[in-house]
Amino acid sequence: MTADARPPSAAQTVGLGAVGLALFVGIWLALTLSGIVPRQFLPTPIDVLTRTFELLAHPFAGATLPVHVLSSFERYAYGFLLAAAIGVPLGLLMGRFSWLNDIVTPVFDGLRFIAPIAWVPFAALWFGTGIGGPIMIIFSGAFPPCLINAYRGARFVDRNYIEAAQMLGTRNMRTILEVLLPASFPSIIAGLRVGAGIGWQSLVGAELIVASAGVGYMMVQGQSNISTPTVVAGMIAIGIVGLLIDVLLRRLETHVRRRRGLA
Amino acid sequence: MRPSRRFFVGITTIAALFAVWAVLTMVTGTVSTGRFPSPLQFWESARQVLTVGYADATLFAHALHSLKLVVMGFLVAIAAGIPLGLLMGWSRRAEAFVNPVFLLIRPIPPLAWIPLAILWLGLGDAAKIMVIFFAAFVPSVINTFTGVRMIEPHIIEAARMLGTGRRRMVREVLVPAASPMIFTGLRLSLQASWTTLVAAELVGALAGLGRVLNVAQQDIYPAMVMVGMAAVGVLGWATTRLLAMIEARAMPWLPARA
16 A cells, blocks of 8 residues: 555656666766765776776786686585575475474574674684685575475475375375475475575675685775775676576576466 | 473483583594584683683673674664655655665675775774664665555555544554564564674674684684674574564564564
């Protein structure tokens, strides 16, 4: 329910949005070009664009921007896949066997309030700052949603399906693979999407603190060289990759839900 | 289903884990204490930081410093986020106006603001408050917005028909009706605040729990790392509980949530 007597037309929506954007860019330009804010601290939008294109070809902090992005993404993919590969099966098993749930839940609850980023010192100590440490941070960020959603999905599967399968003599393993997994699939996908987002966040944090390559590392180097355009270019690259991951998984989620007649 | 059994299994699991931890680190030495501290080392480090202090202050001072920053950043963020969410939810024109800019900024993870915040504001408290603001702002806007849009039209129509003024409409209809979603947003905001603060303090800080973690990491002092993590966990838990209590007070008509 909104206050508008009539919702704005499509043209009005686009127009208002354009005005909003123009105002945003306008204030940015006015602040920087007028010299109220030194360009060293807030680069103009043009500076940022030029710097971004420069970084595409010229290396900074050991690599060009695309190479940094790729090296970040590689770590991210390992960490996220590991979280999904452990979290989803464990969640399903917890949904099937309540004794396992009783064992895991207190441990999980105890660790839940520790921010994934707080694992950074241990990650660096145990797995180094190359690829292992960041993977562990990504894992600790992406794991909880994968686990929780798989568990919830499995827990709320219609009892009749499970009972029917059991009555037909289906073994536990097959019940999980052929009844629980498909029935909780929409919930699992939703969990993967949330986990993917948190994992990407955690990657950025890990790279700011411990890594020796990647976009986050490039940004820290930019920060210590007081190269604000590099920092902002890094933020944009991170935003774009994060957005792409989210859009892709959202598509997948809609697709799955539609096939189940849920959307 | 029976809480008594669940409680029993939970206690047993924690006790068993603790025993395994103690045996592996202190008796058999399978896990090197250079990498993972023993319970005794943990206890001694906790005592050290509580009484003597570590990284220039006692645990209490570090914790208080972090807590202060989280509370300040969180309050500033929700003081701006909830009204913006209400406005965007109430008027589609306001939504159309703000949305493109919001969509532009939203994909940038709050942690990615840390280098910029340090460039702008240095390693002090202001930079931390800025990144916490970015972290806590987005969830509070989105959830407030969704909360307002989910209000049933006839409630607002009824209020309007009775001639409710704009101010009363916001205070007595919109906010109460949207408050379950608003509180969901606050919970997410609070979590994001802690994550961002710890990250920002790890990148560089003069005091706070993140600094304890950072110094302990550089000193290769695993027991102190663990104490720092435990402190982060306890504070995160305590502030979440506090928010849940406020939530229960604010909405007595709803059944309590865990």
